[in-house]
Amino acid sequence: MNIQYYGDFCFKITTKPGGRATEEIIIVTDPPPKESGLRAPQGKAHILLKTHAEENDRPLEAEAIFDCPGEYDVKGVTFFGLPSFRDETKGETRGQNTLFVVQSEEISLCHIGALGHELSSSTIEKIGHVDILFVPIGNHDTLAISNIDELIRKIEPSIVIPMHYKIPGFATNIEDRTPFCKEIGNCPESVETKLTVKKKDLEGKNMEVVLLERA
Helix, strand or coil, X not given: CEEEEEECCEEEEEECCCCCCCCCEEEEECCCCHHHCCCCCCCCEXXXXXXXXXXXXXXXXXXXXXXXXXXXXXXXXXEEEEEEECCCCCCCCCCEEEEEEEEECCEEEEECCXXXXXXXXXXXXXXXXXXXXXXXXXXXXXXXXXXXXXXXXXXXXXXXXXXXXXXXXXXXXXXCCHHHHHHHCCCCCCCEXXXXXXXXXXXXXXXXXXXXXXX
């Protein structure tokens, strides 16, 4: 499985759920709007996951698009969405959000989207075991960094991948990764171009932060 970061909430995940000699399945999450200054992944995706709506959503060609809670199975990739909100007032200010848990190659990924409130214990239980957790760390229009740190410790993923923070070329006023790294205390010095991971690579890892540069 390969994971590339395009900035904001957007990732391109390339996986082979059927095994090494089978078709590659491309999953894209939350293509960034044009005014963000970021580019979206090129080409067609098999699966597009949209955790939340933006005023100027950028269209991206995909065989299947999912933007709401439910249980799904597409081309050997199984995943489910859980309802949540972008604020602490049940969506009154910023609207709804969907957490997606994706399972492929025996690896479980959880993208919490633009989550803006603490999760209940029942929701964390539904999320279940997570190998790779994608969390927003901009400390502005999503959950505060201290709450993100707490959420990470509750879920206890093998790997944490930060998203939605200030990077070169991203036209936004949110924080860069510095406050998050100070809070969590274990950010690496190096930034990877992409994450290539197999199930066996996750053995012994506990809340290890992986920083990805913009693709």
